[in-house]
Amino acid sequence: MRITGPRLPRGLRARFVVAFLLATAFGALLTAGLTFHQARSSILERSRSTAVADLRVQLGSLTPGLAFPPGTGELRGLAHQLDQVGGSRAWRSSAAYRDGEPVSASPGTPPVPEALREAVRERGRAVYQHIEHDGRPWLAVGMPVAYADDPGRPGDGGDGGSGSGSGSGSGEDERGGLSGLAVYASFPLDDERADIAALLTAARTGAVPALAVAVVPALFAARGVLRPVRRLRRGAERIASGEFGTRLGVAGRDELADLTRSFNTMAETLQRDDAELRRMEAGARRFAADVSHELRTPLAAMAAVTEVLDEDAASGVLPADTADAVRLISEEIRSLARMTEDLMEISRFDAGAAPLRAEELDLRTLVTKTLQLRGWSGDERVGADLPAPVPVRADPRRVDVVLANLIGNALRHGRPPVTVAARAEGGRAVVTVTDRGPGIPEDVLPHVFERFYKADTARTRSRGSGLGLAIAHENALLHGGTLTAANTPDGASFTLTLPLATAPREQ
Known part of the structure; x- marks a missing residue:
């Protein structure tokens, strides 16, 4: 079984509309993609900025009363207080002092990535990192706590910021050095993911109407371009039919x-x-x-x-x-x-003055009389194959001229034996004259019925007038028939077809 791919539109109009729609779709997708990327970045940036600002505010109110150096209980208490004030953001917090492991207060708190802890220690500013936890996207924010004016009272770290990946915030607080305390807060980005999914759905939904609307200008544009093309096609068809006086109106300068x-x-x-x-x-x-x-x-x-x-x-x-x-x-x-x-x-x-005196007769009789009149009936060089009656309506004199030309041409330019066969085939009377010669050269075959045509240009004289086959062809057309020439494996073959008078009797 042959498997074929989808067929491309063949009409110029269809291809023009498809190309217009593809260009529109590409532009719509490109615009939607850029808009989606910008909106997604804005949503995530807003979430990061809000999270860093909220965490800084909470640390500013909770860390001043924290004992230093904090132990595990104080760290867990600080994490618990941050989880409680997380509100709708559903923070899961943990705190670490110097190189100690982060301590959390709530179960299900995501582990703090080591890369985030390294970034907090090295950069001394608020940093964030996107992580996956339980198959959901989370945002983890790390913020160091710096000393306030009083070295014994810690405060929140420097001005937070955002970046891509484990990006960092502002530099070290100008009011004091880092206390060694670092706080980490993680929260799921379910709302942000829902917003992004809604944007993607809106972009997909808006693309279909955009393409549907684009069909209308595409059709108008195709109509404007193809109207002159159709006029040219109709003009070319009229020229091909012989109406050389055809002229087309010119509009525009394109x-x-x-x-x-x-x-x-x-x-x-x-x-x-x-x-x-x-x-x-x-x-x-x-x-x-x-x-x-x-x-x-x-x-x-x-x-x-x-x-x-x-x-x-x-x-x-x-x-x-x-x-x-x-x-x-x-x-x-x-x-x-x-x-x-x-x-x-x-x-x-x-x-158009050649008379046609047609009468109903048997084609076998015409062939037999032609052979007898030319002395070919007893000639071993010419044979006849006439198995059944073939009733035709034809002019005997003109059919005799055709047959005499074909048989004489075969004897002069081919080799015997020449076979003349008559039969009824496909509702037509068919006569074939076949010789056993070398055949007709392929470059000569299309010209054999032209007037005065000679295959050998060096032959300036011949026994014939050069009009025999041309007259035979005209006689065939006059009867409403055809005369064709072809080569067979045995030699040249001429085929004459004439209209049948009645259906031939079956023998």
């Missing part, structure tokens, strides 16, 4: 307007060239018709005279050299007469 101007210039050039070619073609056809008509009468007289001379040459009345000359002249006059008749026939096709 690239599409320049493209429209180029289209109009192209259409004007095509119209001018088409008119010139039609004029030249009409002149050539008129010349061929006039020449063939003018030649017909003198050629008829010459043919009558040569017939008499042929009889004299055959009877031996004329000397041998004269007889040979007479026979040569007679042959050339007959060739010129055939060419004249072919030119006149082509002229009738061009003028």
